[in-house]
Amino acid sequence: MLWRSNWVKQRRKLINTLCFSSLHTHFSPKPNQINELSQQRASPKPPLTHEDVYSRLQESTPDLKTLTFSLSCAKQNNYFHDDRAFNHMVNVVVRLTHQHKSIDRVIEVLIVNGCVIKPRVLLLLLEILWRGHVYDKAIEVYKGMSRFGYVPNTRAMNMMMDVLFKANLVDRALEVFEGIGVRNFFSFDIALPHLCSGKDLVRVKVVLKMMIREGFYPNGERFGQVLGVFCGRGCVAEGFQVVGLMISSGVSVSVNVWSMLVSGFFRSGEPRKAVDLFNKMGCEPNLVTYTSLIKGFMDYGMVDEAFSAVRIVQSKGLAPDIVLVNVMIHTFTRLGRFQEARNVFLNSLKKGELVADQYTFATILSSLCVSRDFDLGITIGTETELDLVMGNSLINYLCKVGNTLAALKVFRDMSNKDLALDCYTYTGFLTALCQGEAPRDALNMYYEIIKRKKNISLDAHFHTVMIDSLVELGEYSTAIRLFNRCILEKHELDVVSYTVAVKGLVRGRRIEEACSLLSKMKEDGVMPNRRTYRTIISGLCEEKDKDRLKKVVWECIEEGVELDPNTKFKVLCFLSRYPKDCYEFRSVFEKWKEDVDVSNSYNELSISTG
DNA sequence: ATAGGGTTAG
Numbered sequence: 001m002l003w004r005s006n007w008v009k010q011r012r013k014l015i016n017t018l019c020f021s022s023l024h025t026h027f028s029p030k031p032n033q034i035n036e037l038s039q040q041r042a043s044p045k046p047p048l049t050h051e052d053v054y055s056r057l058q059e060s061t062p063d064l065k066t067l068t069f070s071l072s073c074a075k076q077n078n079y080f081h082d083d084r085a086f087n088h089m090v091n092v093v094v095r096l097t098h099q100h101k102s103i104d105r106v107i108e109v110l111i112v113n114g115c116v117i118k119p120r121v122l123l124l125l126l127e128i129l130w131r132g133h134v135y136d137k138a139i140e141v142y143k144g145m146s147r148f149g150y151v152p153n154t155r156a157m158n159m160m161m162d163v164l165f166k167a168n169l170v171d172r173a174l175e176v177f178e179g180i181g182v183r184n185f186f187s188f189d190i191a192l193p194h195l196c197s198g199k200d201l202v203r204v205k206v207v208l209k210m211m212i213r214e215g216f217y218p219n220g221e222r223f224g225q226v227l228g229v230f231c232g233r234g235c236v237a238e239g240f241q242v243v244g245l246m247i248s249s250g251v252s253v254s255v256n257v258w259s260m261l262v263s264g265f266f267r268s269g270e271p272r273k274a275v276d277l278f279n280k281m282g283c284e285p286n287l288v289t290y291t292s293l294i295k296g297f298m299d300y301g302m303v304d305e306a307f308s309a310v311r312i313v314q315s316k317g318l319a320p321d322i323v324l325v326n327v328m329i330h331t332f333t334r335l336g337r338f339q340e341a342r343n344v345f346l347n348s349l350k351k352g353e354l355v356a357d358q359y360t361f362a363t364i365l366s367s368l369c370v371s372r373d374f375d376l377g378i379t380i381g382t383e384t385e386l387d388l389v390m391g392n393s394l395i396n397y398l399c400k401v402g403n404t405l406a407a408l409k410v411f412r413d414m415s416n417k418d419l420a421l422d423c424y425t426y427t428g429f430l431t432a433l434c435q436g437e438a439p440r441d442a443l444n445m446y447y448e449i450i451k452r453k454k455n456i457s458l459d460a461h462f463h464t465v466m467i468d469s470l471v472e473l474g475e476y477s478t479a480i481r482l483f484n485r486c487i488l489e490k491h492e493l494d495v496v497s498y499t500v501a502v503k504g505l506v507r508g509r510r511i512e513e514a515c516s517l518l519s520k521m522k523e524d525g526v527m528p529n530r531r532t533y534r535t536i537i538s539g540l541c542e543e544k545d546k547d548r549l550k551k552v553v554w555e556c557i558e559e560g561v562e563l564d565p566n567t568k569f570k571v572l573c574f575l576s577r578y579p580k581d582c583y584e585f586r587s588v589f590e591k592w593k594e595d596v597d598v599s600n601s602y603n604e605l606s607i608s609t610g
Numbered sequence: 611a612t613a614g615g616g617t618t619a620g
Contacts (some may be wrong), residue, residue: 193611225611256613263614291614326615362616369617393617424618431619461619468620496620503620531620 048073050082057085063092063099067106068115074124081124090132093125103140119150130159135167158186165194174203185216192222196229204229205238208245217249227257231264236273239264253282259289266296287318295327298334306331320348326359329367338371345376358390365390365397374401386410388419395428404436426453427462434469442469443478460494468500476508487524495521499532506539514539515548518555527559534567541574549574550581557588568592 053073060066070089073079081089093106100106103125107117115121122145129138142160145152152160157180164173177183177191188211195204204226211218218226223246230238239261243253258281265274274296278285290313297306310328313320320328325348332341345364348354356364361380368374374397384390391414398407411429414421426449433442446466450458463486470479483501486493498521505514514536521528533556540549553571556563563571572592575582582589 197611221612224613228611228613231613254613259613286613288614293614295615321614323615330616357616359616364616366617387616389617391617396618422617427618459618464619471620494619498620500620535620 048076048079050085053079053081054084054088057088063096064109064113066092067096068110068113071110071115071121071124074120075118086128086131089128090134093128093137094132094134097134097137103137103144107144117148119145119148122148122150123156126156126159130163133166135163138163139167154180154182154184154187158184158190161187162190162194165190170194170198170200177207183210183214188214188216189218189222192218193225196225199229199233201229201233201235201238208242212245217245220246220251223249223251224256224260227260231260232267234264234268236261236264236268236270255281255283255286255289258283258285259292262289263292263296266292266299271296271300271302287313287321287324290318291324291327294324294331298327298331303335320354322348322354322357322360325354326357326363329360329363333363333367333370338367338373341367341371342376346378356384358384358387362390362393365393369397369400386414386417386419388414388422388425391419392422392424392428395425395432399428399431399435402435404432407432408436421456423456423458423462426456426458427465430462430465430469434465434473439469439473439475442466443482458491460492460497463491463493464497464500467497467504471500471504471507474507476504476510479504480508480510480513493526495526495529495532498526498528499535502532502539503535506535506542509543511539511543511545511548515552518552528556528561530561530563530567533561533563537563537567537571541570544574546575546578546581550584553585565596569596572596 053070057066057070060069067089070081070085070092073085074081096106097103100109110121111117122141126138126141126145129135129141138160142152142156142163145156157176161173161176161180164170164176173191173194177187180187188207191207192204192211195207208218208226223242227239227242227246230236230242243257243261246257247253258277262274262278262281265271265277274293278289278293281289290309293309294306294313297303297309313324325344328344329341332338332344341364345356345360345367349356361384364376365380368376380394380397386394391410395407395410398404398410407428411425411432414425419425430442430446433439433445443466449462463482467479467483467486470476470482480501483493483497483504486497498517502514502517505511505517518528518532518536521532533552536552537549537556540552549571572589575585575589
């Protein structure tokens with residue numbers, strides 16, 4: 001069964017013309033039909049106009065009659081519904097499917113009412129549901145096609161592929177894609193952006209190759225999207241292949257393309273090549289190119305290079321935009337130059353030419369948290385709609401300033417917005433619950449989240465926050481039970497998780513178990529760091545457990561983990577009471593004494609909490 | 611989807 005394709009209006013017109021010409025040139029009526037035909041010619045039905053159809057659709061009730069009318073129009077050879085008519089039909093069909101529970105029932109009712117179910121009927125239903133984003137019902141229509149013995153044409157399959165992609169059924173979408181007998185330009189132009197937004201590089205590559213092999217070229221916009229996906233993942237080699245295709249298909253290589261390639265090299269871990277390309281690029285770099293450079297240099301600790309790029313921007317008189325402002329806030333924050341980060345934030349927004357966006361707030365909030373100086377003297381982001389990262393950042397900030405109620409409110413707002421909450425969000429949520437002295441609720445929510453959010457990968461932070469909160473609340477045994485359960489259930493844990501558990505054991509005065517855990521973590525392939533050793537060594541000094549202390553200190557030295565001056569000082573103080581035991585450490589202790597500024601350490605000791 | 615930018619624990 002061959003169906004007419006009417007993807008775009010031009011195409012429609014073209015096909016209409018073809019239909020007419022075939023009618024007039026090849027149609028030779030049988031003698032007994034001539035009469036009928038000439039009669040028709042004598043009193044021709046006035047052709048349908050979109051205006052007439054639309055006003056009849058609007059007046060028509062009930063829904064079933066409206067649908068029948070709409071279908072009868074579509075059955076006429078040279079009539080195609082316009083956007084208005086389709087949009088009107090969306091609600092009609094949605095109401096009918098609700099009323100009759102399923103598409104199959106709607107079709108049965110149509111048949112009972114004398115409607116002949118032709119391919120075009122199903123195609124129209126499919127298109128209505130497709131435009132109305134009613135994906136599950138669109139799928140039902142598609143299934144209905146094969147039940148009626150119709151083989152869907154390219155257009156129907158393109159639509160179905162789009163529906164399946166939008167319903168996030170990527171594999172089924174690709175099955176449809178592969179099943180299309182003769183793919184057209186749109187088959188590819190639909191598949192590519194979906195695969196791009198899914199960051200599915202392998203399939204983007206495969207589909208792009210097929211597209212070219214089958215004689216189609218993406219337009220400039222689509223090329224840019226594909227290039228963006230490759231560069232965004234640091235696949236510059238593929239990026240250059242795409243650029244080659246762009247050139248050969250006559251799409252001009254803009255400064256955007258160069259900018260993408262430059263940032264692509266940074267992302268692929270090749271800052272040198274990024275710079276080479278920047279120096280060789282075939283057009284004048286713009287603010288975006290410089291922003292890529294500045295960010296890239298900072299990512300590789302090339303601070304001088306980053307600032308010389310900033311100076312070039314200034315000397316060229318390029319006015320910073322909000323993205324560059326955000327990058328600068330981030331840059332100063334990373335360098336610990338918090339005051340300058342604030343100045344960029346405050347000065348850039350003062351004039352009102354630039355408006356802070358979600359990135360700005362996420363960055364400055366994090367900057368305030370890192371600097372531990374929370375008072376910016378402005379209210380934050382009340383007019384900016386929350387997005388995922390800004391919300392996460394805000395929850396984190398509010399927890400840090402102790403406003404847990406506000407943090408929980410942000411969490412609630414985020415949940416109501418149906419953002420795809422991630423492990424940052426849930427970690428912040430648990431922190432707020434614990435700090436708001438609702439640890440029981442937090443623990444219940446913790447288990448709930450694990451049970452119900454199997455699609456979110458919960459990382460070590462998530463588990464660690466819960467364990468640490470319990471420790472901080474003095475619930476040592478609950479904390480340790482939770483930690484052990486994480487081990488059993490093979491949740492992701494890292495050195496911080498183990499350190500927190502060690503801290504719980506130390507605080508719970510279970511020093512022997514703390515030492516066993518130290519050994520166990522190494523067996524588990526998690527290497528203790530200076531904070532782990534600091535935690536356990538402080539505990540051993542407190543417990544005055546000289547023998548275990550000596551053993552752990554030796555391990556620490558042998559593993560080459562450098563302790564902080566404070567902890568060194570504690571060890572020196574404690575062991576100095578046992579001169580004989582100090583002998584074996586003498587060379588190490590000599591060095592330590594150089595590092596430990598005694599007057600300073602006394603001060604630090606008084607505020608140290610371990 | 612629309613060049614370049616953002617968030618978490620001991």
